[in-house]
Amino acid sequence: MAARRKRRTAASKAQAEFVSEAEEILERMRNDFGLLAESLVGSGEADPEIVNSLFRSAHSLKGLSGMFGQEAMSELAHHLEDILDRLRMGRATLDRRALGLFDESVTLSAAALEKVGDEDAAEGLAETIADLIGRIEQWNDAPEASRGEGPDVDLPDSILRALTEYEEHRLHANVAQGRGIYLVDATFEIAAFEDGLQEIQGAIREVGEVLSTLPSPSGAPGSQIRFSLLTAADLPPDTLRERLELAPDAMTIARLPEGLAPESASADAPDVSDQPARDASAPAAPDETLKSISDTVRVDIRKLDELMNLVGELAIQRSALSQIANRLAQDPATSRVGQDLVKVQKTLERKLQELQGSVLDVRMVPLRQVFDKLTRVVRRLRLDQEKEVRLEIRGADTELDKLIVEELVDPLMHVVRNAFDHAIEPVAEREAAGKPAEGCIQVVASQRGNDVLISVSDDGRGIDVEKVRRRAIEVGLVSEETELGRSDILDLIFHPGLSTREEVTETSGRGVGMDVVRSNIGALGGLVDVKSEEGRGSTITIMLPITLAIIRALIVGVGPHRFAVPLNSIRETLLLDPDQLQRTEGRELMNLRGDALPLRRLDDEFRLGLEEPDKAYVVVLGVGDARLGLIVDRLEGQQDTVIKPIQGPVATVRGVAGATELGDGGAVLVLDVSALVEDVVRKGELRE
């Protein structure tokens, strides 16, 4: 019974894995189809590498869905694979109809994927799929372009024997185009061949095509590996050798480029009809011009920034307009025209929000590109260190502003590396602790409202809280007497004085430079938080706004001054009840539903020297689990703000993130909430 249940869980886990991988494949295909359409518009021909990548995707999807009994999906992928195979083998020409069929196939496969596990719903799709397959078959029925015999190329048997059918086709196609065929040899240390190999492949791709990369025994014992790169290029041998910085004996000529050949190279080149796309004399595909297949454009992100800035400025003008409208509406003399203006202003607000949404949407990119990098790094680390660590990634489709995604790479990489290097124990230690030999690092991303949460969890040794505390006392960060809760101590790892010390990092299981991680994330308007259980592992959570371009803020006032507080770090606002106020050791606290909430007067924080107001509000700020109540005189409503950096002495004031303009034309400072909360945490006022 238990065994059956276990098997069933394993089966459903495998199915979930299948669905997520199939989704990834479909996403990749969508991308590739977009690129394909673009490359057609750009150069008028289908990029063979993209077509081949699409073929591989369809092929994988066919195998995977077949393995999971998804017959209809597998059949559809099979037909799609057929089209792509004909295209990549030069047996058919890409046309608008084929692009349409691709598009439908991916959409339908995605729909079928959603229905996996729901047989009735899947049956409903079967007919639509069968219809599409019928149309694909019609397309595939078109007569094949004839293929000539392969040309003579002077290549060693070992190379020819290992070429796939597709690689052979590319070889012939390149010969037909009159390109030279060369064999480039490169030898590397086996422990680190990848970078060198990719470098030379990249250099070849700049001037031609890598047809095949064949690893060969080096001849030398042990640590080296040799690669033979079958290369096609328009360049004469000497130029190519120079471009690739090759030693004279590292390249052999299999066939000279056309025109350079000692004998007439065109004589044994196959019929041009083999290459309809490339050759101008080949008949154009009937009536299907490639002019408008793609409807995508590439845009420089800076142009989007400008656009976003303009939208932000418009939003500010809009709130100015709103204030005037309200004033007019309240004045009996102008109330009618005022009310009309209020209405117009409301419509304007809605349209502006839509505009803002559209511009933001364009800036969004999935986190996948960052996560792919993490996967590569962990794979490399795993091989270098011989540690058994699995990286699990979820939520790679979560989208963030492109600028944030780019800035996120380093801090996230740092956190994952730390988990790998310091948190996950060596196999022997894990086994002794009764843990599975293979450690696990999980990276999970999800969207919460206007924020994105990314957590990095490991099942390693966790942070030794006592060691961190002792170290903090040693460096004078806290005193022996300071009573610190567990989360306060954990938070100390983000302190510069502590986290850059190697000795702590080695023993505490968390590494160097967590302070840098926090400040980098802070600069993006985000927050970092840590949780850890000794012996069980740690979780670092990063919370980021979806975009930096526009931030919704609460405007608060103290005396004549006003400040903007980013809304994403506000947990709630309360009217301050003086009876609940407690003073201990010169600090103010209040009771918030049973928890002590440390308080700060904005007035004191910036030494404004104002009188205590009759009525005050508490703005409860939150960074991770830490809370801080900010006492202000007034809440003046919310606004969309575009945060601008400030220069001069104010820029260095702690607690200030920047400045912004308000609807009434006034400029206010934007509070840096994470710095304010951090100061309170450091002073040990927060308890668990």
Place this chain on the structure above:
Amino acid sequence: MKRILIVEDSGTMRSLIASTLEELGEPVKIDEAENGFEALRLLPRNAYDLILTDINMPDINGLELVSFVKRDERYAGIPLVIVSTEGSERDRDKGLELGADAYMVKPFDPDGMRTLVIDLLGRGARSGDEG
């Protein structure tokens, strides 16, 4: 303990093959390579008793890997199975010509795969005893 290398770019497929082989009836150690490059790095580090590889992979493909393994005297004796989704028959035949010991089509039957693997592991052990 027998050690097996699975070379396959699909994570789901790798887990499926690995879990199939975990039920061989004898304990085996399974290493997974996500692409040909990773396989090339793993090969000199561990002594493998069996290699299973896909054909359609980015960077270096299955045929190139088979050719490498079978031309290097250190690895030529390791039984090698191509596990690939039905595709080009010519590629499959080429794989066998290059020295692959068997060919399995995906979707594969788990029992069939186990029978084949047990057979190949036994064969490898015998030739090892003789040598």
